Amino acid sequence: MALYAVDKPLHLTSHDVVEEARRRLSTRRVGHTGTLDPLATGLLLLVTNESTKLVPFLSGEDKEYIAWVSFGATTPTLDAEGPISEEAPVRFDRKDLEAALPRFLEVREQVPPLYSAIKVGGKRAYEAAREGKPLALGPRPVRYLEVELLAFDPEPIPHPIAPSARGWRLAERRGRPVRLPRSLGAYPTAVVRLVVGPGTYVRAFARDLGEMLGTKAFLSGLVRTRVGRVGLERAVALSDLSPEKAIPELDVLPFPVVELSHTEARRVLEGMPLPIPAMGYVTLVDSKRRLLAIAEGDGFKLKIRRVFAREA
Template sequence: MPVIAVDKPLGLTSHDVVNRARRARGTRRVGHTGTLDPLATGVLVLCVDASTKLVQFMEADTKAYLAWISLGAGTPTLDAEGPVTEQQHVAMPTDEALDDLRETLYTFIGPQAQVPPQYSAVQVGGRRAYAVARSGGELDLPARNVVIHSLDLLGVYPSVEEAPHAFSRGDGGWTPDSDGRSFTLPPPLGRFPTLLVRASVGSGTYLRSLARDVGAALGVPAHLAGLVRTRVGRYDLAEAVSVEHLADAEGLPDLAALDFPHIEANERLARELRQGKRPKSAALGRHVVTLDGSLVAVVDGDGGALRVVRAWA
C-alpha cells in the first residue's frame, strides 16, 4: 500500500517520478501503471510496496486527455520537442468547416490499427525505437490494435498560445474555464492552427500518433503541441498529488484501487481460491473477491467457474 495518483509536471519522465517516489517513501518497490511522455503532464498512477501487485490489473485502464493538435507542422517526435521538418500553410477553418473537422475526428473513434511513434519505447528485435531514432535510424514498427472511445472537438484556434490553457472539471470532463486550473504546455514551435480535443482512449493509444494521423486525414502535417492526462481509470487529475507531496500522500488501499465488480466470499470460497482451485460460479468477466472487507483474489469468471488470476494470503 498505497496506490497514489500523481500530477506529473512538464519535463519529467515517468521514471523520474518513480525515482522521486522511491526516495520520498523510502522504498525501492514503486511502479507505475502507464507511461506519460516528458512533454505531457497530468495523472501518473503509482503503486507502492505491496500494491505493485496491482500494476498488471490497472495497465489496461481507460485514460482521458486534453490534446492540443497543431496543423501545418510535422516533427520527428510527433510532439513539440521538434524540430519542424515538414511545414505547410493551413488557413484557419471557417465555421462551416468545423463540421468537417468533427467528422474527421469521428472516423478515429472505435478500434484502430495505430502505428506507434518512432520516438517511443516500443521494442523490435530487442531494440528500443527511440534509441534507433536518436541515432538516425528507423524501425519498421507494426501497427497495434487500440481503441479510441471518444474525441470531442472543444475548439479551433489560430495558435496553441491562443488556445485555452485553463480548465475546470465538469460532468462531461475537463472543459475550458478562464477561472479554472491552468496547465503548462511546452514552448510552441510556431504559429499554427490548433485543435483542442478532449479524448478518451484505451490502453496503448499514442496521442502523438493520433495527432499525426488526424493531420494525414486532413492532408497536412501535424504534431501534438500539448497534452494533459486528466484521468486514468478512477483516478482524476483533481485528486492527484504533486511530486512535492509524495512523502505524505495517503493514496488508496489496494481494494479501493481495483475498479472491478466485487464478489463477497465465505470462508470456503476464499480458501479454495487461495489454493488455486476453480470453484463454481455464474460470474462473467473479471471480479474482485473479498472476505470481510479484505482482498482475497482477482478472478476471471466464464459463467461456470472462477479462475484465479492473483490471490492474496
C-alpha cells in the same frame, strides 16, 4: 498495499516520478500503470509494494486526455520537443476540423511514432531513430472511444481545465492551470478531448489528424485526465506525495466485488478455486473489505489469478 494518483510535472519522465516516489514513500517497489512522455502532464497512477501485482489488471484501462494539436508543421518526435522538420499550408477551417474528428471513432489501427518505446528485434524504436536508422513499425490495434473538439485557436494557448459530469473540459473562468511545452511557433491549434484504449499514441493521433486535413501536425501539449476509474481530480502534486495520500484498491479496480466468508477466504489464500458462478474477472475481499485476490470466473467457478499478502 497502496496506489497513488500523481499529477506528473512537465519535463519529468515517468521514471523520474517513480524514483522520487521511492524516496517519498520509503520503498523500492514502485511502478506505474502507463507511461507519460516528458512533455505531457497529468495523471500518473503509481502502484507500490503488493499493489504492483495489479499492473496487468490496470494497464489495459481506457485513458482520457486533453490534447493540443498544432497544424502546419511537424517534428521528428511528433511533439513539441522540436525542431520543426517540415511545414505545410493550412487550408481547412473549424467546420472541416469538426467533420474530421468523428472519423477516428472508426479507426482500428495506428502506426506508432518512430520515437516510441516499442521493441523490434530487441531494439527500442526511439534508440534506432536517434541513430538515424528508424525501424519499420507496422500498424497496431487501437480504439478511439470519444473525440471532441474543445477549442480552435490561432496558436497554442494553455487553457485552464476543470472536471465536469462528462470528463474534463476547458474552464471558462476558474480551473486547474495547464503547463504547455515551449511554443515552436504561432501555428493554428486545436484542443481535443480524447478517450482511448490501451496502446494508443496521442502523438500519432496528431500526425494522423493533420494528414486527414491535408497538412502536417504535431502534439504541442497533453494532459492525461483519467485512467480507468481514477480522475485527475484525485491526483496530488509530486511534492505532496506521502503514504497518507494512498487510494483504496477498490476505488481503482474495475471488477465486481465479491465478499468472502472466513472459510472461503482461507481457500483463496491457498490458491484454491471457489464454486461461485461468476463470469470474467472479480475482486475478492474479506469481511473487512480488504483485498484478497483477483479471480476469473467461467460461469461455474472462480479460478484464482492473483493472491495478495494481507496485513494483520
